[in-house]
Amino acid sequence: MYYHRLGKIPPKRHTQFRQPDGSLYKEEVVSSEGFSGIYSILYHIHPPTRIKAVKEPVKFGPKMIEDYALRQTHLNTSKVATTGEDYLSARKVLLANQDCSLSICSPKQRKMEYFYKNAEGDEVIFVHDGKGTLISPFGKLDIKQGDYVVVPRTVIYKVEFEEGPLRLLIVESASPVETVKRYRNQLGQLLEHSPYCERDIRPPHELISESGKGEFILKIKKQGFLHQYVYDHSPLDLVGWDGFLWPYAFSIHDFEPITGRIHQPPPVHQTFQGRNFVICSFVPRLFDYHPLAIPAPYNHSNIDSDEVLYYAEGNFMSRRGIERGSFTLHPGGLPHGPHPGTVEKSIGAKETHELAVMIDTFRPLHLTTDALEFLDKNYPMSWTDNNANESYNEVNTP
Numbered sequence: 001m002y003y004h005r006l007g008k009i010p011p012k013r014h015t016q017f018r019q020p021d022g023s024l025y026k027e028e029v030v031s032s033e034g035f036s037g038i039y040s041i042l043y044h045i046h047p048p049t050r051i052k053a054v055k056e057p058v059k060f061g062p063k064m065i066e067d068y069a070l071r072q073t074h075l076n077t078s079k080v081a082t083t084g085e086d087y088l089s090a091r092k093v094l095l096a097n098q099d100c101s102l103s104i105c106s107p108k109q110r111k112m113e114y115f116y117k118n119a120e121g122d123e124v125i126f127v128h129d130g131k132g133t134l135i136s137p138f139g140k141l142d143i144k145q146g147d148y149v150v151v152p153r154t155v156i157y158k159v160e161f162e163e164g165p166l167r168l169l170i171v172e173s174a175s176p177v178e179t180v181k182r183y184r185n186q187l188g189q190l191l192e193h194s195p196y197c198e199r200d201i202r203p204p205h206e207l208i209s210e211s212g213k214g215e216f217i218l219k220i221k222k223q224g225f226l227h228q229y230v231y232d233h234s235p236l237d238l239v240g241w242d243g244f245l246w247p248y249a250f251s252i253h254d255f256e257p258i259t260g261r262i263h264q265p266p267p268v269h270q271t272f273q274g275r276n277f278v279i280c281s282f283v284p285r286l287f288d289y290h291p292l293a294i295p296a297p298y299n300h301s302n303i304d305s306d307e308v309l310y311y312a313e314g315n316f317m318s319r320r321g322i323e324r325g326s327f328t329l330h331p332g333g334l335p336h337g338p339h340p341g342t343v344e345k346s347i348g349a350k351e352t353h354e355l356a357v358m359i360d361t362f363r364p365l366h367l368t369t370d371a372l373e374f375l376d377k378n379y380p381m382s383w384t385d386n387n388a389n390e391s392y393n394e395v396n397t398p
């Protein structure tokens with residue numbers, strides 16, 4: 001991330017910075033990895049420590065399936081219109097391990113009557129359908145279809161969505177979500193061979209400085225509960241902030257694909273990194289241009305990772321079973337690859353219009369009980385059924 005500032009801040013940190021009535025603004029340092037990671041300095045009208053009440057915590061989190069067999073898995077969520085009432089109750093975690101979880105979220109309510117903070121994980125919200133505004137003390141952030149919205153842990157926020165289709169894929173990470181290390185120079189700037197650069201990363205704009213009193217509910221997610229805090233002032237009470245830690249949006253449509261003469265491996269699609277997992281973007285691109293190139297991927301034995309693909313847009317819609325909003329999980333321990341007939345069929349193809357998000361984890365993922373209603377029981381046999389040749393057309397994605 002890069003340095004950004006919004007609003008009023010004093011010329012020197014940790015010095016007197018006074019409100020019009022002569023009282024001090026309340027300085028808060030939000031730091032990651034102790035004091036070793038990125039941080040920002042915030043200037044509040046009210047002390048961020050002052051609370052009005054603490055209510056009873058509410059259980060919150062997925063139930064894992066303990067005895068799910070090793071198998072290729074397809075979860076088809078394409079038919080889902082809504083997954084719950086509001087932004088938190090609508091989150092359905094489908095896959096999870098110690099490092100990350102993957103949820104779908106299509107809330108009925110478009111506005112939140114409370115603020116939310118994830119105190120134990122960074123969140124990457126992929127906006128498959130929808131448009132709206134993420135409102136946080138850092139300012140307003142416009143979000144739209146195709147955006148990855150990255151919210152570092154402890155950022156208080158709420159989202160307001162416009163009417164219309166709304167479908168979110170949420171990746172929650174136990175570790176900081178970062179740009180890809182090999183694309184950064186030693187000072188953190190994104191290099192020339194990176195598929196995106198700082199210009200593509202959209203910071204919050206338009207600070208909201210609410211000074212009045214009232215009752216404001218903050219739901220804090222931590223260790224299997226939503227903890228409910230009540231404040232007597234708005235969390236949106238900043239007059240300014242600066243630093244490297246802030247929520248941002250990056251559109252998958254601004255990811256510039258890396259192509260080659262022969263089939264390029266999945267790391268060229270990498271977009272973000274977390275500890276023990278990566279997030280990759282498969283975007284419309286030209287296919288390989290060696291005269292004997294095979295655009296379809298080879299069979300792949302991913303010996304120490306689980307591979308999840310979320311299908312957003314593209315020609316997979318003609319495949320039997322795989323639809324817009326499908327997840328496939330190809331677990332480590334089993335080879336996966338193109339469906340019968342599709343390798344020959346791919347030869348000569350010039351381009352793909354697919355759009356997909358891939359999450360590869362280096363520790364096994366577990367299905368949740370919420371995932372079962374989306375399970376396609378026939379998927380493990382889809383490489384064997386020759387009648388499926390034309391419909392299962394896994395040409396492009398790995």
Ligand SMILES: [Fe+2]
Pocket residue numbers: 300302307336398
């Ligand atoms: Fe693969």
